[in-house]
Amino acid sequence: MQELIMTIMQDIKFYDCRVIEGSSTSIILDNGKIEELSRNFTRGAGVRALCGGSWGYTSVEGEINLKQGVEAASKLAISMNASTPKEDVELATINPPEVKNLPEIRIDPRDVSIEEKVDLLKSIEAHAKVKGINSTKVMYLESEFKVEYRSSDGIEGAYELMNVGFAVSAVASENGVYQAGRESRFGYGYEVFEKENVLELAGKAGNTAIELLKAKTPKGGEMPVVLDQELAGVFAHEAVGHAAEADLVLEGDSILENRIGEQIASPLVTIIDDPTLHKFGYYPFDAEGAQSKRTEIIKNGVFNSYLHSRETAAKLGGTPGNCRAQGYSMPVVRMSNTFIDNGDARFEEMLEEVKDGMYLIGSRGGQVNTGEGIFQFNAEKGYLIRNGELTELVRDVSLSGKTLEILNHVALVGNDLKMTAGRCGKAGQLVSVSDGSPHLAISKALVGGA
Amino acid sequence: MYELARKALKLAEKAGAEEAEIYYAANHSTGVNFRKDALENAKDRFSEGIGIRAIVNGAVGFASTNSAAQIEDAVEVAVAEARVRESDPDWVSLPSNGKYPTVSGIFDKKVETLELESCIEYALALIEGTKEVPGTLPTSGGFTRSKGKQLILNTNGIEIEEESTAISGFVDVITVNGQASTAYDFGISRSLDIDFFALGKNAAELAMKSNGGIKIEPQKTDVVFHPFAISDIIEEALAPSLDADNVQKGRSGLIDKVGEELAVPELSIYDDGLIEAGIETSASDDEGVPSQRTTVIGKGVLETYLYDSYTAGKAGVKSTGNSSRFSYTSPPSVGLRNVIVDYPQTDVIADTQSGIFVNTVIGAHTANSISGDFSVEARNAFTIKDGALDKPIKSLMISGNAFELLKQISGAGFDVRKVGGIITPSIRVSDMSVIG
Numbered sequence: 090m091q092e093l094i095m096t097i098m099q100d101i102k103f104y105d106c107r108v109i110e111g112s113s114t115s116i117i118l119d120n121g122k123i124e125e126l127s128r129n130f131t132r133g134a135g136v137r138a139l140c141g142g143s144w145g146y147t148s149v150e151g152e153i154n155l156k157q158g159v160e161a162a163s164k165l166a167i168s169m170n171a172s173t174p175k176e177d178v179e180l181a182t183i184n185p186p187e188v189k190n191l192p193e194i195r196i197d198p199r200d201v202s203i204e205e206k207v208d209l210l211k212s213i214e215a216h217a218k219v220k221g222i223n224s225t226k227v228m229y230l231e232s233e234f235k236v237e238y239r240s241s242d243g244i245e246g247a248y249e250l251m252n253v254g255f256a257v258s259a260v261a262s263e264n265g266v267y268q269a270g271r272e273s274r275f276g277y278g279y280e281v282f283e284k285e286n287v288l289e290l291a292g293k294a295g296n297t298a299i300e301l302l303k304a305k306t307p308k309g310g311e312m313p314v315v316l317d318q319e320l321a322g323v324f325a326h327e328a329v330g331h332a333a334e335a336d337l338v339l340e341g342d343s344i345l346e347n348r349i350g351e352q353i354a355s356p357l358v359t360i361i362d363d364p365t366l367h368k369f370g371y372y373p374f375d376a377e378g379a380q381s382k383r384t385e386i387i388k389n390g391v392f393n394s395y396l397h398s399r400e401t402a403a404k405l406g407g408t409p410g411n412c413r414a415q416g417y418s419m420p421v422v423r424m425s426n427t428f429i430d431n432g433d434a435r436f437e438e439m440l441e442e443v444k445d446g447m448y449l450i451g452s453r454g455g456q457v458n459t460g461e462g463i464f465q466f467n468a469e470k471g472y473l474i475r476n477g478e479l480t481e482l483v484r485d486v487s488l489s490g491k492t493l494e495i496l497n498h499v500a501l502v503g504n505d506l507k508m509t510a511g512r513c514g515k516a517g518q519l520v521s522v523s524d525g526s527p528h529l530a531i532s533k534a535l536v537g538g539a
Numbered sequence: 540m541y542e543l544a545r546k547a548l549k550l551a552e553k554a555g556a557e558e559a560e561i562y563y564a565a566n567h568s569t570g571v572n573f574r575k576d577a578l579e580n581a582k583d584r585f586s587e588g589i590g591i592r593a594i595v596n597g598a599v600g601f602a603s604t605n606s607a608a609q610i611e612d613a614v615e616v617a618v619a620e621a622r623v624r625e626s627d628p629d630w631v632s633l634p635s636n637g638k639y640p641t642v643s644g645i646f647d648k649k650v651e652t653l654e655l656e657s658c659i660e661y662a663l664a665l666i667e668g669t670k671e672v673p674g675t676l677p678t679s680g681g682f683t684r685s686k687g688k689q690l691i692l693n694t695n696g697i698e699i700e701e702e703s704t705a706i707s708g709f710v711d712v713i714t715v716n717g718q719a720s721t722a723y724d725f726g727i728s729r730s731l732d733i734d735f736f737a738l739g740k741n742a743a744e745l746a747m748k749s750n751g752g753i754k755i756e757p758q759k760t761d762v763v764f765h766p767f768a769i770s771d772i773i774e775e776a777l778a779p780s781l782d783a784d785n786v787q788k789g790r791s792g793l794i795d796k797v798g799e800e801l802a803v804p805e806l807s808i809y810d811d812g813l814i815e816a817g818i819e820t821s822a823s824d825d826e827g828v829p830s831q832r833t834t835v836i837g838k839g840v841l842e843t844y845l846y847d848s849y850t851a852g853k854a855g856v857k858s859t860g861n862s863s864r865f866s867y868t869s870p871p872s873v874g875l876r877n878v879i880v881d882y883p884q885t886d887v888i889a890d891t892q893s894g895i896f897v898n899t900v901i902g903a904h905t906a907n908s909i910s911g912d913f914s915v916e917a918r919n920a921f922t923i924k925d926g927a928l929d930k931p932i933k934s935l936m937i938s939g940n941a942f943e944l945l946k947q948i949s950g951a952g953f954d955v956r957k958v959g960g961i962i963t964p965s966i967r968v969s970d971m972s973v974i975g
Contacts, residue, residue, distance in 0.1 A: 120788050123598075125601065125870055126599075126600055126601065126621075126624055127602060127603070127620070127869070127870060128601075128602045128617075129603045129604070130605075130612070131868070132605060132606045133586075133605065144580035144581070145583075146581070147584075147585075148582075148583070148584045148585065148586075150585065150587055151540065151587055151605045151607060152607060165583060168655050168656070169580070172656065175577045175578075203620075204623065260789060262789065265792070266910065267792055267910045306912075309936065310974065337678075340575055340678040340679050341575055341715075342678035342711065342721070419582055453905040454904055454905045456901040456902045456904070458901060458918065460678060460719055460721040463916065463918075463934060465901050465902035465905075465915065465936070466902065485938070487902065487914035487936065489902075489936050490934075535934075535936065537936035537974055
């Protein structure tokens with residue numbers, strides 16, 4: 090990083106810089122044909138400056154002059170503070186981060202030729218194209234980036250990461266009905282393609298699409314449900330994780346405001362955010378140089394902790410380490426790898442517990458209103474549960490409800506935790522995350538259908 | 540970098556590209572954001588970069604960079620990628636012979652030169668507006684102004700440069716007494732013609748009115764969708780099927796439907812890259828094809844899909860000027876321009892005996908983009924009784940199908956809003972399935 094020898098402008102009590110340099114490769118195989126082969130080189134920086142209670146932020150791409158960046162951000166902060174003075178922002182103190190435990194990479198994707206990658210995509214495509222599939226798309230993504238951090242209070246750190254993964258979708262149609270199946274895996278190092286049985290996953294995407302053609306749209310209503318690991322993971326992330334982000338709490342936009350120490354969920358529920366796990370939400374330190382660490386958001390049903398930046402940690406009391414940014418954007422409080430911890434129930438017990446209800450599988454995404462504690466998300470598919478047994482397949486099922494009600498209606502927690510990689514949007518920024526859960530049985534939920 | 544664009548085009552030809560294209564984009568935005576009722580930060584963002592498409596033997600390579608020092612590398616990578624690819628028999632050529640229409644209202648000198656102090660004033664106006672309604676607090680929001688410049692050059696003689704400006708404001712409000720209810724409002728425009736105080740006030744009034752919601756029985760009823768709600772559904776559940784690329788690849792619910800009566804005869808939908816001051820208005824699309832107005836649905840009949848030059852070449856038709864890029868880092872694909880929803884307007888709520896009014900929806904992005912099926916959670920919903928909004932509804936799921944919905948439209952309001960590129964009034968749909 091460029092040397093930053095400068096006297097801090099008067100009135101600026103803190104500034105920091107993140108310089109990111111990287112490149113990414115994407116290959117898209119669409120209906121068996123390479124549709125896109127692209128490479129993207131990027132370099133840029135984000136600079137923050139704090140004056141009283143106001144932040145100034147400048148981001149620059151390409152050629153970077155950090156000194157100018159700090160000056161520009163400082164000017165913004167100073168004029169903001171002059172026109173609307175407010176209570177000073179304090180930052181929790183942190184120690185310089187220790188970069189350790191980086192994911193090991195056995196096969197560097199840069200050592201694999203484009204031809205070999207294309208061949209891999211072609212066999213994934215061939216496996217997804219089971220009988221009845223009329224359209225496929227396979228995407229390969231590889232990105233490497235180097236992050237350097239430095240702040241005016243002497244925090245410094247740097248690391249390099251490389252992600253690689255793929256996504257496959259298959260579409261089946263019959264009599265004007267179209268259904269899709271999707272699978273994806275992301276990890277560190279090209280060996281992810283060996284570890285995961287990608288060809289089997291591709292076949293699964295194809296078969297899901299075919300199965301869904303025959304599925305019925307269920308009648309909606311209130312009923313007991315079992316959520317699979319992916320959907321329950323989305324619930325943990327969307328409905329609980331976001332409400333635990335301390336910046337939303339400070340905005341007065343979270344149902345979890347002033348709830349620390351309260352029993353807010355069934356005692357079976359423990360929810361954790363852990364950026365140190367080598368999942369898709371991994372980072373060694375966050376966007377303000379704070380060491381990554383595990384946080385128990387809910388422990389045995391008791392709300393235990395918010396997720397913090399240095400600013401929110403100073404205001405509410407807590408430990409920083411969850412402040413993240415997409416590229417050179419301004420960092421905000423975000424999750425990393427968020428999951429509901431294992432319980433001890435078996436899947437069969439859950440079906441018996443539910444008796445008559447629905448088993449909801451997979452996720453097409455979700456959204457939450459953290460202020461009112463209301464969420465909505467869609468399952469990829471589901472099965473009706475009748476008399477404790479899985480019966481017919483259903484599609485286009487969604488789940489909505491009140492976060493706190495669902496948390497209290499958790500009747501059984503499975504022993505089969507699984508994580509899924511994804512991206513999370515907040516403040517117009519996407520960051521990589523993973524979320525997961527074991528199977529969950531919920532005694533009452535609102536399921537939507539046709 | 541701007542100065543290097545022409546050089547990059549020559550470099551690509553020298554490296555062996557038979558055709559090449561340089562897409563240059565630069566943007567400078569300034570945003571002022573608040574948390575609760577205090578301004579929290581000011582952000583200044585500069586971005587600039589180029590994307591290169593290189594074609595060798597009917598195969599396309601793409602690379603991009605935001606560093607002037609890496610332009611040569613990026614050009615070489617794009618050409619090398621084109622070489623490893625098999626020739627694409629569907630590739631015709633990059634566009635040529637661009638004669639451009641004049642568009643107006645997309646650049647405002649006053650926006651370009653807006654000082655931080657004025658940005659602060661607009662952000663404060665949003666907050667002040669919310670204070671008109673006691674019992675509410677803003678939670679977050681902000682004001683942003685931006686200026687963009689783009690340049691498209693290709694080896695077939697395309698050369699088009701354009702500058703544009705935009706402003707936008709957003710405010711999220713929560714009620715502070717009793718049961719929490721929330722609401723938001725936003726506006727976006729090419730020039731300084733938004734009343735931010737009114738936006739803040741609207742959001743606060745809506746949050747207040749939504750307080751103390753009732754539970755309703757599952758039923759089939761008339762639903763009036765506010766422009767925010769209907770534009771979300773159009774964008775996520777209908778638009779993907781109009782994309783010629785999805786049609787050609789078997790991923791659209793509208794395959795083989797051109798010429799068919801798809802909607803009620805009173806409904807027309809236009810895609811218009813030329814409309815005065817539109818958010819998606821520009822002289823050309825993102826690969827240099829002149830912008831045009833396209834009737835997508837004319838009096839209920841599907842007239843065409845939307846094409847960029849690749850999908851048009853493949854189908855043997857003319858591009859509709861719908862090439863679109865998320866940024867210079869990605870190659871172009873088919874995208875919407877300004878979408879105009881046209882239906883005879885009335886005082887639609889007054890014309891509704893009983894039904895439901897929905898301001899916004901959450902979860903529209905979870906729609907099945909091929910089949911058009913969607914299931915969303917409605918926010919700030921109200922019952923309609925005897926032609927007037929009656930009681931707020933606490934929670935409401937609405938499910939349906941975008942294609943079916945086109946056949947069930949039975950009314951539109953006078954309240955046309957520019958929701959980004961989608962320009963629509965409130966739309967009434969008969970016989971929607973709702974679960975309270």
